[in-house]
Amino acid sequence: MNKKALSERDICTKFITPALEKASWDIVTQIREEFPLTKGRVIVRGQMHTRAQPKRADYALFHKPGQPIAVIEAKDNKHSLGDGMQQALAYAEMLQVPFVFSSNGDGFLFHNRIAKDGVIERELALSEFPSPQALWQLWAEHQGLTEAQQQVVTQDYYSDGSNKTPRYYQLLAINKTIEAIAKGQQRLLLVMATGTGKTYTAFQIIWRLWKSRAKKRILFLADRNILVDQTMTNDFKPFGPAMTKIVKRQANKSYEIYLSLYQAVTGTEEERNIYKQFSPDFFDLIVIDECHRGSAAEDSAWREILEYFSSATQIGLTATPKETKDVSNIDYFGEPVYSYSLRQGIEDGFLAPYKVVRIDIDKDLTGWRPDKGMLDKHGNEIEDRIYNQRDFDRSLVLEQRTNLVAKKISDYLKASNRFDKTIVFCDNIDHAERMRQALVNENADLVAQNAKYVMRITGDNEEGKQELDNFIFPESKYPVIATTSKLMTTGVDAQTCKLVVLDQRIQSMTEFKQIIGRGTRINEDYGKYWFTILDFKKATELFADPAFDGDPVQIYEPKGDDPIVPPEPPTVDGVSTTAGSSLDPDGNYPQGSGYSSHPVNDRDDDPDDKPRRYVVANVEVKVLAERVQYFDASGKLITESLKDYTRKTIGKEFSTINDFLKRWNGAEKKQAVINELAEHGIFFDALAEEVGQQGKAFDPFDLLCHVAWGQPPLTRRERAENVKKRNYFGKYGEQAGRVLEALLDKYADEGVGPIEEPQILSIAPINQLGTPIELIRAFGGKEKYQQALAELEQALYSA
Incomplete structure (x- = not known):
C-alpha cells in the first residue's frame, strides 16, 4: 500500500480509528469523527447571506458522552506527524480539553496540557495510544477529584435516544458547573448570551445532579410566567411527574423539581410568603434564571428567598451581569464559572449578526422650543424651554415625530418583507399605543386584511398579552409588528424577529443587551439568519461602550458601614416589579387593590396640576441623516469610511497589487477569493454604493483594485x-x-x-x-x- 497516495479520510479509516479501537475506545459512545464545533459565522451582504467555513475537529474523544477529554487532528501522509498540532491545539482550547493529538497515520504526536514531568509533547506509535481510563485518571488526579466527586462528575447527560450532543460551549458550561459543585462550591454564576440555550444548559445541570442524587430537591426560579410555562413544556419536560409549578398559597412538598415565579412565593404579608412553608434546608439546589434583574439588589425579596434557603447550592443564570456602583450579582454569586458572550456566539455562527440603521431626526438633535404662549392640542400652555430627545414621548409628544418613525419602519418593511416579525421598543405605554395607531395608518391595507397585523403588547393590556405567544411562535403569521416598552425586553424567545426598532431612550447597558438579544436567535427553517436594528434615539451608541460585550467587571464598592442605597427597582412598562409591591408578574395591579391598572408614570397630571405630558400636533419634523452602520469580521463597529476600511483590510492580506493579482489569477474559482475576502469583512455591495453611481456595474475585482490601489475600474460590460x-x-x-x-x-x-x-x-x-x-x-x-x-x-x- 502506498500510504502517500491515501487521502486524509483514508488515513483516518485505515490507521487512526483502528488504533483508537485497539486502545479500548468505544466507536459509538466515545469517538466522534468530524465533531462540529462552530456553525460558521453568518456573513450578511445586502439582503443576502452566506456562512463562513465551520470549525470541525477531525476527532473528539469522550470519556463518557458529553465529557470531551481529547482531540485529534488528522493529516494525509504527505504531512509530518505534527503538522496538525497547532490546529488541534486551537480546537482543544475551544473545548478546553487537556489532551491533544496530531497524526498522519504513522503514529501520534501527543501534547499533554497538564504534564507534570515537564515533557509536554512526545511521539507515540500507533499501538501506544492511551486508553480512555488512562487519560481520565490523569485528568481526575490533576483536578483532585475524589471517588465520590468522580461519581457526580461522570453522571450521564439526559439523552432522548438521538445522537444529539450539546454545543461545545454548553458542554463547557455544564461540565464546569458540575465539577465546581462536586468540589463543594455553593454559589455559582453562569453568563451566557441571549439565545445560546441557558435553560437547556440549566436542565442538563439539574438532570445530572438529580440523577446522581447529589441534589434531591431543586427549585428553579424565573420572573415571567411565560418563562416558567415554556420551561416546563420544553426543556424540563423529561422530569415528568417529579416536577411541579408552585402557585400562590400552595406548597405541596411531595415533588422533587419545583418551578416558580419569584412573585408567586413572595409578598408583603407573612402568610403570603409561601416559601416559608418550606423549611430552610428543604431545597438542595436553587437555579435563578435572569438573575441580573431583581436578585442583584441586596434588599430585594428575590435575595430574601436566596438567603432563606442559604444552605442550598445556588446557581445564577444571566445574559447580562448586573454591575452598578450599588448592586452586584458577582458579589453574591462570585466570578462566573463560565461566560459565553454575544460576540462569540455571532463569531461561531450560533447567533444572528445584525446591521444597524441609524436615523437621526432634526428635532432630536437640535431641540425644539415653543413660541411664547403656545398651547398644545389639549389647550395647555407649553412651558417655555428647549425640549430635546430626553423629553420626547415623556414630557412632550410631537405627533408628527411618531408618524415619521412609523413611516420609516413601514418603508423599511416594504423594501424587504412586510411580514418580517418586528418589535418596536417605545418609552412608555402611551408612546407604544400612539406608535401602534401610527403603524396601523401606515399599513392600512394589511390591517384591513387582519387587525392583528399591528398589536400593542404591554403589561396593562390583556388583548395584547394574549397575542404574545402568537408573536413568538414562528408558525403564527400574526401579529407581525409588536409595539412595547418593557414587557418584551426579556424572556421573549422570538426566533423569527428580523427587525428590532429602538425608539426608546436606553441608558442601561443591561437593558440594551436584553433588547438586542430579542433578535439574535437564528431559525434556519424560517430563513432567519440575521436581523436589522432601526435606531431613532441613538441607543446604539452603547455599542461603543467597552462594557457592551466585555467580561463583567465588579464595581460593587460599599464603604465602611454606610448603608447601600438600592437603585431604581426594575420595571415592567414603567411599573415597579420589586417583590413586595402589589403588582403581578406582568406589571399590573390586581383587581381590588385600590390602584389603577395604568402605570403611575403614565398619568397625565401631577400634584401641582401641570400637565404630565404636552401633546403637539402640527410641528414639522424631518430626517436629518440616515446611514447604515457596519461591523467588521470581529464584530466591532466600523467608524471609518468603507473605502478606508477596505483599503486597510486588503492591505493586511496583500502587501501589493501584484500579490493580489497572483492570488486572483491563480484561483481555480474567482468566487472563492470573493467569499474569502467577504469573510474578512469586505462589504462589496455597500462598497459599490459608496464608490458612486456606476458602483453596482463594477466587478468585485475592479472595486478592490480601484479602492485599494487607485486603478481605473472597468464595468463588467x-x-x-x-x-x-x-x-x-x-x-x-x-x-x-x-x-x-x-x-x-x-x-x-x-x-x-x-x-x-x-x-x-x-x-x-x-x-x-x-x-x-x-x-x-x-x-x-x-x-x-x-x-x-x-x-x-x-x-x-x-x-
Whole structure:
C-alpha cells in the first residue's frame, strides 16, 4: 500500500480509528469523527447571506458522552506527524480539553496540557495510544477529584435516544458547573448570551445532579410566567411527574423539581410568603434564571428567598451581569464559572449578526422650543424651554415625530418583507399605543386584511398579552409588528424577529443587551439568519461602550458601614416589579387593590396640576441623516469610511497589487477569493454604493483594485466587450463559441460567480442552446469545458 497516495479520510479509516479501537475506545459512545464545533459565522451582504467555513475537529474523544477529554487532528501522509498540532491545539482550547493529538497515520504526536514531568509533547506509535481510563485518571488526579466527586462528575447527560450532543460551549458550561459543585462550591454564576440555550444548559445541570442524587430537591426560579410555562413544556419536560409549578398559597412538598415565579412565593404579608412553608434546608439546589434583574439588589425579596434557603447550592443564570456602583450579582454569586458572550456566539455562527440603521431626526438633535404662549392640542400652555430627545414621548409628544418613525419602519418593511416579525421598543405605554395607531395608518391595507397585523403588547393590556405567544411562535403569521416598552425586553424567545426598532431612550447597558438579544436567535427553517436594528434615539451608541460585550467587571464598592442605597427597582412598562409591591408578574395591579391598572408614570397630571405630558400636533419634523452602520469580521463597529476600511483590510492580506493579482489569477474559482475576502469583512455591495453611481456595474475585482490601489475600474460590460473585440471565440467550434458568448453576457449582467456554478448550463438562456451534456460535448468533454471557462476568465481579467 502506498500510504502517500491515501487521502486524509483514508488515513483516518485505515490507521487512526483502528488504533483508537485497539486502545479500548468505544466507536459509538466515545469517538466522534468530524465533531462540529462552530456553525460558521453568518456573513450578511445586502439582503443576502452566506456562512463562513465551520470549525470541525477531525476527532473528539469522550470519556463518557458529553465529557470531551481529547482531540485529534488528522493529516494525509504527505504531512509530518505534527503538522496538525497547532490546529488541534486551537480546537482543544475551544473545548478546553487537556489532551491533544496530531497524526498522519504513522503514529501520534501527543501534547499533554497538564504534564507534570515537564515533557509536554512526545511521539507515540500507533499501538501506544492511551486508553480512555488512562487519560481520565490523569485528568481526575490533576483536578483532585475524589471517588465520590468522580461519581457526580461522570453522571450521564439526559439523552432522548438521538445522537444529539450539546454545543461545545454548553458542554463547557455544564461540565464546569458540575465539577465546581462536586468540589463543594455553593454559589455559582453562569453568563451566557441571549439565545445560546441557558435553560437547556440549566436542565442538563439539574438532570445530572438529580440523577446522581447529589441534589434531591431543586427549585428553579424565573420572573415571567411565560418563562416558567415554556420551561416546563420544553426543556424540563423529561422530569415528568417529579416536577411541579408552585402557585400562590400552595406548597405541596411531595415533588422533587419545583418551578416558580419569584412573585408567586413572595409578598408583603407573612402568610403570603409561601416559601416559608418550606423549611430552610428543604431545597438542595436553587437555579435563578435572569438573575441580573431583581436578585442583584441586596434588599430585594428575590435575595430574601436566596438567603432563606442559604444552605442550598445556588446557581445564577444571566445574559447580562448586573454591575452598578450599588448592586452586584458577582458579589453574591462570585466570578462566573463560565461566560459565553454575544460576540462569540455571532463569531461561531450560533447567533444572528445584525446591521444597524441609524436615523437621526432634526428635532432630536437640535431641540425644539415653543413660541411664547403656545398651547398644545389639549389647550395647555407649553412651558417655555428647549425640549430635546430626553423629553420626547415623556414630557412632550410631537405627533408628527411618531408618524415619521412609523413611516420609516413601514418603508423599511416594504423594501424587504412586510411580514418580517418586528418589535418596536417605545418609552412608555402611551408612546407604544400612539406608535401602534401610527403603524396601523401606515399599513392600512394589511390591517384591513387582519387587525392583528399591528398589536400593542404591554403589561396593562390583556388583548395584547394574549397575542404574545402568537408573536413568538414562528408558525403564527400574526401579529407581525409588536409595539412595547418593557414587557418584551426579556424572556421573549422570538426566533423569527428580523427587525428590532429602538425608539426608546436606553441608558442601561443591561437593558440594551436584553433588547438586542430579542433578535439574535437564528431559525434556519424560517430563513432567519440575521436581523436589522432601526435606531431613532441613538441607543446604539452603547455599542461603543467597552462594557457592551466585555467580561463583567465588579464595581460593587460599599464603604465602611454606610448603608447601600438600592437603585431604581426594575420595571415592567414603567411599573415597579420589586417583590413586595402589589403588582403581578406582568406589571399590573390586581383587581381590588385600590390602584389603577395604568402605570403611575403614565398619568397625565401631577400634584401641582401641570400637565404630565404636552401633546403637539402640527410641528414639522424631518430626517436629518440616515446611514447604515457596519461591523467588521470581529464584530466591532466600523467608524471609518468603507473605502478606508477596505483599503486597510486588503492591505493586511496583500502587501501589493501584484500579490493580489497572483492570488486572483491563480484561483481555480474567482468566487472563492470573493467569499474569502467577504469573510474578512469586505462589504462589496455597500462598497459599490459608496464608490458612486456606476458602483453596482463594477466587478468585485475592479472595486478592490480601484479602492485599494487607485486603478481605473472597468464595468463588467466593458470587460465583456473587450473580450468580444478580440474575436476571442474564433478558435472554438460554432456551438462552443455560442456557449462562451452566452457566458460572457451572463458575466456582464451578474458577475463572475454565476458563470462558475456547475448548473449554469441548465439555466436560461444558455439552456436554449442545448442540454448540458450536449453543450459540454461541444467542447470535447468536461475537462475541456472547464479549461475553456478558465481561459475565458483569464481573458476577462487580462487587462
